[in-house]
Amino acid sequence: MILSRYQPETGPPPPPAPTLPDGPGEVASGSAAPTAEAPRVASDDSVVMAHGGGGQLTDQLIHQHILPRLGNPTLSLLGDSAVLPPSFNDRVALTIDSYVVQPWRFPGGDVGRIAVCGTVNDLSVTGATPRGIALGIVVSEGFSLRDLDRVLASVAGAAAEADVDVVAGDTKVVDYHDPPEIMLTTAGVGYRPFSYRPMLDRVHPGDKLLINGPVGDHGLAVMLARELPEMQVALRSDAAPLNHLIARCLSRTHEGVVFMRDATRGGLAGVTADIAQSTGLHVVLDESAIPIRPAARHAADLLGLDPLEIANEGKLVMIARPAAVDTLLMEMDGYGGDPWERPRVIGEITDIRDGLCELITTLGGRRILQKPYGEELPRIC
Amino acid sequence: MCLAVPAQIMQRLDGERAVVDLRGSRLEVSTVLTPQVDVADWVLLHTGFAIECLSPEAAARLLGEQKIWESHAFGDGPTGHLQRTEATS
Amino acid sequence: MTSLAQPVARQPVIEHMHTVAGQIGRHVQFMEVCGTHTMSAFRCGLHGLLPKNVTLLSGPGCPVCVTAQGDIDLMIDLAQRPGVTMCTYGDMMRVPGSRGSLEAARSAGADVRVIYSALDAVRIAEENGDHHPVVLAAIGFETTAPTAAAAVLRAHQQGLDNFSLLACLKLVVPAMTSVLTLRGRSRRGVEGFLCPGHVSAIIGSEAFRPVADEYGVPCVVGGFEPTLMSQAVVALLEQVRDGRHDLENLYPEVVTPAGNRIAQRWIDEVFEPVVTRWRGLGTIPESGLAIRKAYSGYDARRVFELHPVVAPEPDGCRCGEVIAGLVRPDQCRLFGERCNPTRPIGPCMVSGEGTCQAWFKYGRANAPKPSCQSVTPPETDGP
Numbered sequence: 001m002i003l004s005r006y007q008p009e010t011g012p013p014p015p016p017a018p019t020l021p022d023g024p025g026e027v028a029s030g031s032a033a034p035t036a037e038a039p040r041v042a043s044d045d046s047v048v049m050a051h052g053g054g055g056q057l058t059d060q061l062i063h064q065h066i067l068p069r070l071g072n073p074t075l076s077l078l079g080d081s082a083v084l085p086p087s088f089n090d091r092v093a094l095t096i097d098s099y100v101v102q103p104w105r106f107p108g109g110d111v112g113r114i115a116v117c118g119t120v121n122d123l124s125v126t127g128a129t130p131r132g133i134a135l136g137i138v139v140s141e142g143f144s145l146r147d148l149d150r151v152l153a154s155v156a157g158a159a160a161e162a163d164v165d166v167v168a169g170d171t172k173v174v175d176y177h178d179p180p181e182i183m184l185t186t187a188g189v190g191y192r193p194f195s196y197r198p199m200l201d202r203v204h205p206g207d208k209l210l211i212n213g214p215v216g217d218h219g220l221a222v223m224l225a226r227e228l229p230e231m232q233v234a235l236r237s238d239a240a241p242l243n244h245l246i247a248r249c250l251s252r253t254h255e256g257v258v259f260m261r262d263a264t265r266g267g268l269a270g271v272t273a274d275i276a277q278s279t280g281l282h283v284v285l286d287e288s289a290i291p292i293r294p295a296a297r298h299a300a301d302l303l304g305l306d307p308l309e310i311a312n313e314g315k316l317v318m319i320a321r322p323a324a325v326d327t328l329l330m331e332m333d334g335y336g337g338d339p340w341e342r343p344r345v346i347g348e349i350t351d352i353r354d355g356l357c358e359l360i361t362t363l364g365g366r367r368i369l370q371k372p373y374g375e376e377l378p379r380i381c
Numbered sequence: 382m383c384l385a386v387p388a389q390i391m392q393r394l395d396g397e398r399a400v401v402d403l404r405g406s407r408l409e410v411s412t413v414l415t416p417q418v419d420v421a422d423w424v425l426l427h428t429g430f431a432i433e434c435l436s437p438e439a440a441a442r443l444l445g446e447q448k449i450w451e452s453h454a455f456g457d458g459p460t461g462h463l464q465r466t467e468a469t470s
Numbered sequence: 471m472t473s474l475a476q477p478v479a480r481q482p483v484i485e486h487m488h489t490v491a492g493q494i495g496r497h498v499q500f501m502e503v504c505g506t507h508t509m510s511a512f513r514c515g516l517h518g519l520l521p522k523n524v525t526l527l528s529g530p531g532c533p534v535c536v537t538a539q540g541d542i543d544l545m546i547d548l549a550q551r552p553g554v555t556m557c558t559y560g561d562m563m564r565v566p567g568s569r570g571s572l573e574a575a576r577s578a579g580a581d582v583r584v585i586y587s588a589l590d591a592v593r594i595a596e597e598n599g600d601h602h603p604v605v606l607a608a609i610g611f612e613t614t615a616p617t618a619a620a621a622v623l624r625a626h627q628q629g630l631d632n633f634s635l636l637a638c639l640k641l642v643v644p645a646m647t648s649v650l651t652l653r654g655r656s657r658r659g660v661e662g663f664l665c666p667g668h669v670s671a672i673i674g675s676e677a678f679r680p681v682a683d684e685y686g687v688p689c690v691v692g693g694f695e696p697t698l699m700s701q702a703v704v705a706l707l708e709q710v711r712d713g714r715h716d717l718e719n720l721y722p723e724v725v726t727p728a729g730n731r732i733a734q735r736w737i738d739e740v741f742e743p744v745v746t747r748w749r750g751l752g753t754i755p756e757s758g759l760a761i762r763k764a765y766s767g768y769d770a771r772r773v774f775e776l777h778p779v780v781a782p783e784p785d786g787c788r789c790g791e792v793i794a795g796l797v798r799p800d801q802c803r804l805f806g807e808r809c810n811p812t813r814p815i816g817p818c819m820v821s822g823e824g825t826c827q828a829w830f831k832y833g834r835a836n837a838p839k840p841s842c843q844s845v846t847p848p849e850t851d852g853p
Contacts, residue, residue, distance in 0.1 A: 224406070227586055234405025284474035298404040302426075304384045304822055306513070348474050363696035364478045365515020367832045373811040377560030377584065379822050380384060380428045380614065383613035383668040384506060385724075411589060413620050414733045425671060425724055428559075429587030430617045433671040433730050439723035443693075 052173030082167035090191035093128035108236030112154030128190030132167035136185035162241035205351035219310035240314035256324020282352035304379035491521035504666030505532035505823030512832035514696035540779035557591035588621035595633035616733035644757035662706035674729025750790030789816035
């Protein structure tokens with residue numbers, strides 16, 4: 001467990017701080033001059049530098065804010081590293097990602113939720129079962145403790161949904177105040193059965209592309225919250241852990257699931273263009289089969305964006321053998337009432353070897369889907 | 382050239398402003414260019430301004446054009462065989 | 471097994487388009503004068519569905535693209551002045567000026583805000599207080615012009631001294647006639663205009679009457695959904711087949727003959743038509759909007775004593791000719807390798823609805839066989 005203060009690279013050499021609760025290694029990298037500052041008056045309701053200083057206030061942060069929400073037998077040991085049970089027959093999967101969404105809270109979720117879902121999903125799409133998450137928090141001085149609690153509660157909620165523990169963590173406080181005010185980094189470790197290998201080299205012509213629900217909701221909800229803060233947004237982020245859904249699919253057919261990827265940044269277009277490029281095969285998508293909610297389409301029209309290029313946080317693109325499609329659609333369909341949430345076949349792999357992804361439009365036209373070129377700004381024209 | 386979407390007036394506010402519905406989302410917009418609008422009227426929205434009034438039939442037709450896409454999402458598009466494959470394989 | 475790689479059955483409207491084009495039996499060339507049409511056509515794959523003898527060119531309909539280099543430089547220079555807050559639409563942020571862009575100016579410390587509505591800029595001015603000038607870089611056509619007028623009048627009402635507007639607003643009809651004049655010198659002219667739906671909502675379909683009557687070029691006002699746009703192309707083809715040059719309004723849901731008279735009055739109250747420089751089309755009389763004397767206190771050009779700058783366009787950039795429909799984007803030697811959406815050189819590559827970006831994203835000629843008929847490259851029609 002590493003909970004030390006932010007140390008500027010140019011900072012003075014750290015003096016020893018024997019009262020730190022952390023291990024000796026942390027003492028060495030820990031405190032710099034500002035630890036000597038008296039805790040600010042505002043510390044009752046907002047984050048101050050000393051919360052990251054490794055002293056009593058850090059202790060307070062851990063015991064009053066973090067452990068009550070994220071505590072579990074491993075984390076509560078507050079060791080220098082989390083030690084997980086062995087798994088002899090499996091391979092270890094490891095992933096890391098940072099989350100700097102602006103604003104940190106948006107309709108349907110917040111940075112805490114996507115930090116857990118993103119990492120759980122990155123593990124799951126490689127066929128691994130998530131076993132533990134390490135959470136790094138970088139928060140600006142002045143960020144309210146109540147909001148920090150909200151973020152931690154979201155982390156806890158998403159982790160509970162995914163049935164995975166946050167087993168290690170670290171908090172740093174920084175003294176700059178421009179957004180983003182809070183950044184999370186999550187690393188995840190998972191185990192993947194030795195026999196299972198969802199890899200792109202297994203992709204054959206004739207395989208089908210499946211998706212588990214409507215695209216665009218997350219990115220558009222975030223963008224509306226950022227660009228039109230006064231708007232009451234009907235869209236909700238789709239952020240959700242996909243590990244249970246994937247486990248259900250894999251338990252029915254290992255062989256039928258050829259490859260998986262979650263359609264995050266770059267959206268559906270980014271993932272499918274990537275698949276085409278990496279396999280060298282021609283991927284065809286059917287626009288009329290791709291579910292996009294009316295509210296999402298309307299929002300995309302309003303901002304001049306293409307829903308296919310918008311980020312999702314709970315959408316799985318699965319390539320499946322044709323014979324397994326029916327079974328897999330049934331296993332993916334866990335959402336009940338909302339017809340938009342139904343999983344669907346949206347395209348297929350063809351035997352043309354050009355490495356391009358093509359979209360058949362509702363008009364019956366065809367266009368090439370490419371990876372978007374980085375962040376799109378909303379337009380008026 | 383100019384992005385604009387249909388929206389429905391939900392509430393009139395002081396100062397020639399109104400709250401409009403955008404497929405479930407609500408946004409406060411300016412009605413200085415369409416002062417005649419009333420609650421339940423349809424307008425065309427461009428950069429936070431209602432720039433023109435639409436008849437309910439016109440709005441329905443415009444949204445209907447979008448609906449063609451939506452209905453495809455549930456049934457057969459021009460390439461509806463994908464979903465048939467689903468049913469038969 | 472059926473496969474998505476096989477050709478797809480044509481929609482009835484496309485089928486009809488092919489029938490009419492067949493009856494014409496020669497090559498015809500139309501122009502859409504609206505960037506949203508450009509974008510919509512590429513997104514729905516319309517170019518690949520057009521009959522072989524029909525070409526749809528993109529015209530001067532992207533406000534970012536037609537903004538003269540000198541005006542872009544003015545915006546960037548103004549943004550860099552100490553204390554100035556520059557408000558702009560997202561479209562403008564990454565357009566390269568002679569030195570840098572608004573985005574680059576912002577990362578260097580300039581206060582540049584991306585706004586959604588012109589009134590946002592007025593609100594920022596109210597919040598900023600008297601000694602802190604706020605400038606709205608007003609780009610756009612007649613659809614956006616009344617909103618810019620509303621911003622000026624709102625600032626006037628509030629008695630704001632720190633709000634001003636850098637008017638780079640343009641008018642559509644003079645640009646269309648200018649294209650006809652320019653292309654008159656080329657081998658084959660534009661035989662029909664797909665008129666911009668949302669501009670028409672403000673100015674009314676009758677505004678295009680002179681183009682149809684005096685220049686003898688068919689004009690069809692069309693909507694933006696793929697089918698509506700296809701129907702407009704069919705209507706243009708039918709006019710050519712029948713030897714007519716009429717004004718047709720196929721977007722009556724939104725467009726009336728007279729347009730929104732209130733919006734027109736607002737434009738007229740604040741702005742007056744002036745000679746304006748366009749990228750690609752040069753200087754066109756009565757084709758831009760400048761702030762009237764009565765509101766000169768809100769005219770950034772006067773407040774900051776800005777003098778019109780004629781800046782050279784980027785070296786080798788052919789955006790101007792692309793805007794005028796004289797060359798295809800891929801005929802520019804910068805296209806692709808040196809100028810692309812990641813590192814744009816010309817404005818047509820920056821804007822989401824710029825012809826070059828649309829070509830790069832949706833229409834590159836590397837379309838696959840046999841399924842994709844590829845974007846029919848508009849026939850070379852250079853001077």
